[in-house]
Amino acid sequence: MLELTSVSKRFGGLHVLHDVNLSVPEGAIFGLIGPNGAGKTTVFNLITGLLPPSGGEITFNGESLLRKRPHQITRLGIARTFQNIRLFKEMTLLENVVVGAYRHMNYGFPGLLLGLPAFREHERRARDRAHELLTWMRLDHKANDLADNLSYGEQRRLELARALATEPRLLLLDEPVAGMNTGERTELMREILAIRDRGYTILMIEHDMRFVMGLCERIAVLNFGKIIACGGPEEIRNNEQVIEAYLGREDDDEPEQAEARP
Ligand SMILES: Nc1ncnc2c1ncn2[C@@H]1O[C@H](COP(=O)(O)OP(=O)(O)O)[C@@H](O)[C@H]1O
Ligand SMILES: [Mg+2]
Secondary structure, eight states, X not given: OEEEEEEEEEETTEEEEEEEEEEEOTTOEEEEEOSTTSSHHHHHHHHTTSSOOSEEEEEETTEEOTTOOHHXXXXXXXXXXXXXXXXXXXXXXXXXXXXXXXXXXXXXXHHHHHTOHHHHHHHHHHHHXXXXXXXXXXXXXGTTSBGGGOOHHHHHHHHHHHHHTTOOSEEEEESTTTTOOHHHHHHHHHHHHHHHHTTOEEEEEXXXXXXXXXXXXXXXXXXXXXEEEEEOHHHHHTOHHHIIIIIOOTTSOOOOSSOOOO
């Protein structure tokens, strides 16, 4: 479904990604792991068109994503959540989900504000769908609350609902459980499985190894911008290079759960 071939990225003299190959099959829950600064978020920024790659090819269902604008890529069926949550805090949950969907359509706010019949009908459907997604994420009872009042775990679920509102086929999740407590993590694990079972494909960056190993059928490990291993959870857990670069030995500390970047 998603293929990265020999993808590289430089920021000036900084060579952040080298020859990255990645193949995410439809229906998978695929993990992308690795130390802080390895280039994981950059991979998402290239896929979603926020940044152009310096070399290589990225295709989605056979179609090249290079030189496409972010909203075009969204329309092809790729949605993401962000490492640093991005919500409209002064809007309600419902508005966050509806606006999330509208931002990627041809007519933006002006159309909404004009209130023309076609827009009104569209908005009604967008609201119905937003309620559905909020229900799915167990947030519909708060649909009219301000997003600002949500707990961290709820904000992450609202971001998911908003990403789903663009009707994607592929969901990119950047550290979905960062900042969540154990209970919230277990719940989100169930939700991500439920999302996949409804036919979505998921590519996620995550540091919580229990979460990654429990959910992902396939895992790619990025280290200093290079894929150093790719395989099933067992294979990755026992890979010497991965242990050395990232996982550590049994007696070492767990890898970091969250990263602090400005
Ligand atoms: N827009 C950018 N401009 C310059 N350097 C960047 C930019 N985005 C990321 N980097 C650098 O690229 C490297 C990889 O960052 P990132 O992809 O965020 O890593 P990860 O998500 O694996 O922690 C870091 O050294 C980071 O500072
Ligand atoms: Mg990152």
